[in-house]
Amino acid sequence: MEQQQLLKVLQDVANQTLTPAAAVGKLGNDGFEELDYAKIDTTRAQRTGYPEVIYGSGKSAQQIIGIVKAMKERQKSILATRVDSQKADVVTQALPFLKYDATSQTLTSQDKESVKIGNIAIVTAGTSDIKVAEEAAITAEIFGNQVTRIYDVGVAGIHRLFAKLELIRQANVVIVIAGMEGALTSVVGGLVDHPVIAVPTSIGYGSNLGGMTPLLTMLNSCSSGISVVNIDNGFGAAYNASMINRLISKEHI
Amino acid sequence: MEQQQLLKVLQDVANQTLTPAAAVGKLGNDGFEELDYAKIDTTRAQRTGYPEVIYGSGKSAQQIIGIVKAMKERQKSILATRVDSQKADVVTQALPFLKYDATSQTLTSQDKESVKIGNIAIVTAGTSDIKVAEEAAITAEIFGNQVTRIYDVGVAGIHRLFAKLELIRQANVVIVIAGMEGALTSVVGGLVDHPVIAVPTSIGYGSNLGGMTPLLTMLNSCSSGISVVNIDNGFGAAYNASMINRLISKEHI
Amino acid sequence: MEQQQLLKVLQDVANQTLTPAAAVGKLGNDGFEELDYAKIDTTRAQRTGYPEVIYGSGKSAQQIIGIVKAMKERQKSILATRVDSQKADVVTQALPFLKYDATSQTLTSQDKESVKIGNIAIVTAGTSDIKVAEEAAITAEIFGNQVTRIYDVGVAGIHRLFAKLELIRQANVVIVIAGMEGALTSVVGGLVDHPVIAVPTSIGYGSNLGGMTPLLTMLNSCSSGISVVNIDNGFGAAYNASMINRLISKEHI
Amino acid sequence: MEQQQLLKVLQDVANQTLTPAAAVGKLGNDGFEELDYAKIDTTRAQRTGYPEVIYGSGKSAQQIIGIVKAMKERQKSILATRVDSQKADVVTQALPFLKYDATSQTLTSQDKESVKIGNIAIVTAGTSDIKVAEEAAITAEIFGNQVTRIYDVGVAGIHRLFAKLELIRQANVVIVIAGMEGALTSVVGGLVDHPVIAVPTSIGYGSNLGGMTPLLTMLNSCSSGISVVNIDNGFGAAYNASMINRLISKEHI
Amino acid sequence: MEQQQLLKVLQDVANQTLTPAAAVGKLGNDGFEELDYAKIDTTRAQRTGYPEVIYGSGKSAQQIIGIVKAMKERQKSILATRVDSQKADVVTQALPFLKYDATSQTLTSQDKESVKIGNIAIVTAGTSDIKVAEEAAITAEIFGNQVTRIYDVGVAGIHRLFAKLELIRQANVVIVIAGMEGALTSVVGGLVDHPVIAVPTSIGYGSNLGGMTPLLTMLNSCSSGISVVNIDNGFGAAYNASMINRLISKEHI
Amino acid sequence: MEQQQLLKVLQDVANQTLTPAAAVGKLGNDGFEELDYAKIDTTRAQRTGYPEVIYGSGKSAQQIIGIVKAMKERQKSILATRVDSQKADVVTQALPFLKYDATSQTLTSQDKESVKIGNIAIVTAGTSDIKVAEEAAITAEIFGNQVTRIYDVGVAGIHRLFAKLELIRQANVVIVIAGMEGALTSVVGGLVDHPVIAVPTSIGYGSNLGGMTPLLTMLNSCSSGISVVNIDNGFGAAYNASMINRLISKEHI
């Protein structure tokens, strides 16, 4: 808070035009709910535009259930990523309003009234990248974006990409997902006039080094307009793409 | 080109409503100018929204002069990055319309009539990151974006960041530039509701590994909404940010 | 397509010597068959001389079955690599014309009429490298090459190599497969006058780093005439060797 | 032993004011108990202020039982770290005075009379880091330190940290435990005036590289006053913190 | 700020016992001085116990002069590290009260009245590590600590270490500085009952990897009580050691 | 030598149809000329099809002169690579029949009567890769191959590649040379039916890691038919390509 604004609030309190209690709301607020094992960030949507999302890896089914319950009181959509099928069984029995998708390993509860706007293209190099792509797609949808899926158009058969190029060009943002050597990103980057978010995947073997090779490829792309997220981070790419797509699209609504 | 469109063009030719020569323009076109040492991409602006930029590193002063001359015939703004001061002296003597900035190591010729729109915030952790920040700032300006510079607000003195937070929040896109451990990115990412583009710098020593440490930090950020470009790649960050800022802003114009 | 050729096609259309529909065939063509989870590249043989091959890792048995069925309509030989025995059981029950080889983890259906030509020598340093060698051997055979297998002639007992040297020298191309430190490649490279394709394997432990050590060894060989493929990539080596062997041999037929 | 002191002892022996046998006690002493598979260091507490601790990983349940029995004769508190639940079952059946904690994977026997002094704050970025934090907390407690636990205050929601800042500032030493990118360390380091010991955790994926990323982050921190221990080394951090806390606190007792 | 405290301040303002202007001082304050190229952190001593220090690398002589001048108004001691001799000449001509030490590459201005307390031992393995050791020693002295220097006692001649062991054991904190393989740290760690701060140096060649080898050695030490700072970071070690030494020692004063 | 052949030679000696001296020529022969600092391999052409080449890096001008003189007696073409311009000046003054090319840093003496056969395409992604490309081109020419140079057709402007595709497809072998992320290799590999030899270059910055990034990209290519040589190893690529091109082409002569 800038000193100007702070002074203003304090003068309002001095002038009795603001009660001390109301000023607390303006000046500070713990902004989280404390569980035994977590501090749920209740002001995240306010600060960053999006509510907190549950990263399921390393959390027990019981912890996920506890966090979902706490969240459910405040927000309409719920998203938990990286939930394996065993945990998902436990969670969905306790919370039947959650829907599990095995490919993307996500648990979701979509706000019925939300409208999907804009257009995010999700492009994969191969069939094996679809797992990561679906994490991205479901994340983008839960955040209210329209999604166009274009899978298995890697550069070994580059004509498959060209056949889909117009479709890709219509999107506000393009997510390119590729393992092995990740060359698809540079090719797409050289052909579109919207931002490209690149997701390296851990698909490959030997000197692929668990996805480090496509990660490095994407960071060193000779094409411009490409930025990169962590290996297999479909969620992160969709989060970014959603921010951009919604900022562009909201003018049209 | 989709088969539908292709058939359409060909039927027009068959129907004599399109001459073969005109069809060539629609169906294909070399799209580059051939110098001895380079093929200048003349359709890049058409494809990606931005004209080609000269990456000065590894090119001689004479090669830069030749490429600038060829470009100048087609585009109003010129940008060359990574030009050291020795090369810059030679180039600016031959082409006095170019302006050299020693901090960012850029040569520019700005289109006088261009209007700067929107708002890109460029935030650095330290004083030593300014070199990369200015490459980003000048790139963003030459591409027609308004830029807000906020330098030296690293987390060792985090109150400096909070004092500038409102300024940062007003931007359409935020570029965060940091060396050493790059922690500033995660803090900013957790506080803003617009996309953050992170640029690791090679500032640091020992286990900084020439910028690999902040690069890895940024890719693994616990905050969402962050995507990353290569180490010291101020240009790349600005290119991305410009795409996003202009797509958001053009609705307002 | 060069502008010359493009103009020619279009003039033929204008001259009515070519129908628009036929021109589509010349100018473009999707060139792939779209399944839910894959786009099968139907023009690969035309472009690269070899039909598409199924990389089994990360695909389900059902996906492999679907892809084989689609391919079977267009090509006589089928090759799927990296298929573990569990998947193989499911696939061969559905498609009994496929033959499974457990050592190389390949599924194949060989064109009965194909003739094997030329000579590719496949040389391994140790017994443990045979798994990769057989992936190479079966790939080479399915692509119509004669194969000479020379296994376990590593440099710890270099006289074993010399005893087989004449056999190796008779081949058009030599594939050298080695794990641990991969020194065999350099020794072979210094003794033959045909191209050597080196395959590092992940055989070893400790500072072998999953095959990175023999990979680096092979790339830095003091002998000339050696090029390298990815760790454990028997298929890739055979693909290359086949290209070379067949180009050399076809003059003799 | 300095020559001065040595000479003194020897003169005492020469002067018959010290028996040779007593001099052995002064000049040397094996200082360990020899088991078949281990040499238990019986003078460690004397040398370093703390008795030996059992690192359970790679030891069998029977070996742990044997070592605990040997130690029990000389020291009141017992601590074994990295003991999985299967081994723990066997050990606690044989030695029921030991208490097993499944989160931290520790076996302990606390000296009833020990008094906990001072204050060590243990701060984690996320819920998944609690496992490492509890190893640190239980180690610190067994060594006689008071512990303040502050969990899940990572920088993605930095207001959670600020809400707990006064609590953290009251500690003599702060242990910061974080995975992913580890940025929390730098933020805390910039806000407190006591030493910070940083523990990177292996929580994360992709380019996290098993905790190497937060390790590098912490080593390169732009904040001062931070030192670092190995990945997931909660024990090591607590050992260090205990040394510092007890040295500061003992003046108050 | 906790809500309790915030409410208290606001109620004081409402009760007119605190003016709005005075409340600003309590609730917020920019806390930095803005230069063109830097934001000098004026509340660092208050927050962390130590004033800001100038990291000279990557700053021009003019920038260093500007920052020193701004600092000089608020603090008695000045420390700039990593200043090469060329820059130092320019700076000391402009600011003759600064003293340059070529071994440690530091510029200092010591508060005359400061008293040095406690005892920090600085131990090096070799002669070549002295450069880093002196950066640590001078930092520790400027921060008001007594320093005991013990150089060149590496484990290749371990009796040199034992001859100095009593001297080392008398210190409140021990800084161990070593390049090559860094084994000295573990030996010292097993022999003292005070905290050891380890500094790897970039002294070595080949697989030393610029200091990464001793860094890894120190992080994996089998001795307890060791924490580690970045390669060649004598300043960071001294900063940590000073915090610990002064907290221990202040009770004695 | 197989035992069969050995027995044959020995029986010829026993039968007096071969003199012992002549048998030496068949059974063994030192096969090198000994200088003070080198053993020149005089039977390499016989064994591998190509005479020895001088790797200039790390050799003095005088050593290069000595080796060239020794070679000149036996072979018509001379090639020395990695000779900087300073050394080249000394060498060409002593041996004026050698020609120096500054771009490729090669010294050559071409056999006048040699005929260039076949066709090797050398393709680069950028202008900065030309240095490596020319090392490849000159090597290929000195070994008697026709070379087609196609420079600066990287995937950022992929239409430049398509415009040259027919030219590339006419070659017997294709050398693809690329720095940065090296994606061009995969695109070319998917479009040609001849072997592709990939050369990563050290062109790039930051996470390019001195060429390791394009090296890894090329090894992990999703296209088949690609093999890889060391970073910047234009010579090695040409040597391989020459072997293949000449084996294919010699049937036509």
Added chain:
Amino acid sequence: MEQQQLLKVLQDVANQTLTPAAAVGKLGNDGFEELDYAKIDTTRAQRTGYPEVIYGSGKSAQQIIGIVKAMKERQKSILATRVDSQKADVVTQALPFLKYDATSQTLTSQDKESVKIGNIAIVTAGTSDIKVAEEAAITAEIFGNQVTRIYDVGVAGIHRLFAKLELIRQANVVIVIAGMEGALTSVVGGLVDHPVIAVPTSIGYGSNLGGMTPLLTMLNSCSSGISVVNIDNGFGAAYNASMINRLISKEHI
């Protein structure tokens, strides 16, 4: 074979003092026995002083049985390393003369008449390194060396090492085996006047990097007289030590 000797043999054949068949024995000899999956090196003992040893990892129980049977005909002692207990069960049922040791994972059959000579000291830092130490010890014993085992004397309690120092100094060769940071090697290296062979182990976690850290430590030791083998390579260390010990000792017999 030197030309002198070759000429001599051939002249003997010419002179009829040697039959061609006998000459084959002198000039060449396949020197291996060919199984389906291996070429057993039958002249290794002659060339290197030691018969071939079976590296069990990656070989099936049946392959091990086959190789042992083939070896048994020619040599008295058999050693197979890296044989897990499951394979060992199968092998020892088929070949009951083999003895399995579970700690070292070796199968052995010792020549009853062999005499153990000299003295190899095997020293470990910890209890967990004993597995590797026993592979070394059993290898050394099967090769006819006396072994002195000194386990768990790591530098965290360095007095344990000093208590055993005289014992270590009596050996002809010292093998030092250590995981974690591997500092023990340098300490021993500085205290003995016989060669030290260092074996890093994969004992450790986090930044131990599977044994790469102690490997690097040992290679960079400040003590002289140390050479290093691969991670966990107890066999290799014993092989080296045996060569040295037997060469020294044989003079005494």
Added chain:
Amino acid sequence: MEQQQLLKVLQDVANQTLTPAAAVGKLGNDGFEELDYAKIDTTRAQRTGYPEVIYGSGKSAQQIIGIVKAMKERQKSILATRVDSQKADVVTQALPFLKYDATSQTLTSQDKESVKIGNIAIVTAGTSDIKVAEEAAITAEIFGNQVTRIYDVGVAGIHRLFAKLELIRQANVVIVIAGMEGALTSVVGGLVDHPVIAVPTSIGYGSNLGGMTPLLTMLNSCSSGISVVNIDNGFGAAYNASMINRLISKEHI
């Protein structure tokens, strides 16, 4: 010192058969001479069989002069390694009895009366490795060993190695020095029955990684009997070889 021995000494003192002063000599002794910047280890020869050697890198000419002077009083032979020619000029002017060798960068003063015994073979792969080989050769000679130099016999022309094999086999120890991929080591290791000490060199480029590639090659050798020292560490290899050669040879004298 074992307790037995300690008790014995002390009883002698008690019995007046040993004076306290004489006992100091037996029980302890500083064992080093203290300069300002170094502690010269005066008992190293006694402990390890060899006097201290000066590692010149990172020491000034004046420091080297000081250390040589101090050493000269106690030992006949002097060896300083890694001394560049500039420093050497200063040192040899002050101490004209020292001899400088520019290839190996050593300063030596050989004891005239020393006799060279045994036989160490030093084998290099290439001409560029000679620099490291000469450091090894001169070290071995100063330590009293006979040396056989065999240079430039790398595996690209393996017949050069075979021509020298008998010479190599006559040595007690073999040092193999190789850069690039280091394959020579494995070949030699498979052909000799004496210990092989491998020295990787930093000769190479690209993925050679400053010698890390041959280092890894040598550590992973499929041949037994090889141990490895640090990159370019000719001194270390010779020190090891000398220990072994002298232990073997001294029986013959």
